[in-house]
Amino acid sequence: MKKKVFVMVISAAMTFGLLAVHSAAEGLTALDALAVLKHVAGVEPLSAEQRAKLDFAEDRLVTTADALAVLKKAVGTGTLPDAPERIIDPSKPMIALTFDDGPNTTNAVLVLDELEKRGIVATFFVIGGNINDQSAEVMKRSYGLGNEFANHSWGWNSMGGMEAENIIKSLTDTSNKIVEVLGENARPKFFRAPNLNTSPAMIETVAELGYPLMEGIMGNDWEGNATPESIFNLVVPKVKDGSIILLHDGGSNNATAEGIGAILDALIEEGFQFVTLSELFELKGVEIEAGKKYASVG
Secondary structure, eight states: OOOHHHOOOEEEEEETSSSEEEEOOOSSOOOOOOHHHHHHHHHHOOOOHHTTTOOOOOOOOSSSSSHHHHHHHHHHOOOSOOOOOEOOOOTSSSEEEEEEEEOOSHHHHHHHHHHHHHTTEEEEOGGGOOOOOHHHHHHHHHHHOOOEEEOOSSSSOOTTOOOOHHHHHHHHHHHHHHHHHHOOGGGOOBBBBBBGGOHHHHHHHHHHTOOOOEEEEEOOOOSSOOOHHHHHHGGGGGGTTTTTEEEEEETTOHHHHHHHHHHHHHHHHHOOOOEEEEHHHHHHHHOOOOOOEEEOOO
16 A cells, blocks of 8 residues: 655744754654654654644654644643644655755745745755855744755856865765755755866766756746746646755746746646655656766656
8 A cells, every 4th residue: 555655844933033944754664754753843742642642643654744733633732833734745746946046135035935835846056155144044934844964065167177175075065055954964965066067077077076966947047038937837847746946036037936836836736745855856766876866767
C-alpha cells in the first residue's frame, strides 16, 4: 500500500523570534516526529487524551514536516505558531521552484508573499554578501514557512576561471553566513554557479566541498526586457515531473515578482506539487552526487 508523505515545517518561538527546524524524510514515524517536536517546543509527553486527538496513525512514515499543526491541536498550546500543512503524494508529479540572487527586503518579500498565500515552498539560492540585519529577517520568515536555502556564492562573480582558494572561500563564507542566521540545520546542500559559469577545475573544487551544481528551466528573467508574460511562456510549457525551475528574486527582478503568482497558479492547475530541492531528491529516491549538474531530478 503506497503511503503519502507528510511534509511539515517544525517551528517554535525561540531566541531570534522564530527558530525553524526543518529536515527531510528519514523514515521517521509520526510518533518519532512528535517526540522531536515535543523536545523542540518544550512540551510534556502527550496524555492519553491528547494522543486520541492525533489525526494520523502513530506508525505512519512521515518527514519531519507538519507534525507541528497536529501537535498544536493535541496540546492546545498558544506558544507554537501555525505551520503550513502540506501533503505530498509521491505518485503524483512534483517540481522544485528555485530563486537566485536574494535575500532582500523588496522582490524577495513579494515572491515570498505569493508562495505563502498558496502554501508553496521553494529553494532560495542566496548571495552571501546580500545577507544583512534586514534581509536576515526575511530569511527567518521564509525558513519558518518551510523554504530551503542554498548557496549562490558570496559576491555573484563568475567562477569558471576563479582560483580554487577563492571559490572555497566564497562558498564556505556563504554557507556559514546562512548557518549564522538560521542555524546548523539550514546548512546548504546545493550550489548554483553565478551565471551558470563553470569549468572542469571549478567543478572539481565544488565537488570537493560536497556540493552538486544545480541548473533548471530558465525564464530569462534577468534580461532587461523581461515581462511577466515572457517569463511565463518560457517556463510553464516546459515543466514536467521532476523539473527544477530557475528564477530570480533579486532587487531588479520586478517582472518575476509581478508575474510569479500566475506561474504558480498555472502549475497548480496542471497538478504539480511544489517541494524543496532536498525533498525532491528524497521523494524521487535519487542520491545527491557532489560535482554533478542537475537540471531535473528523477
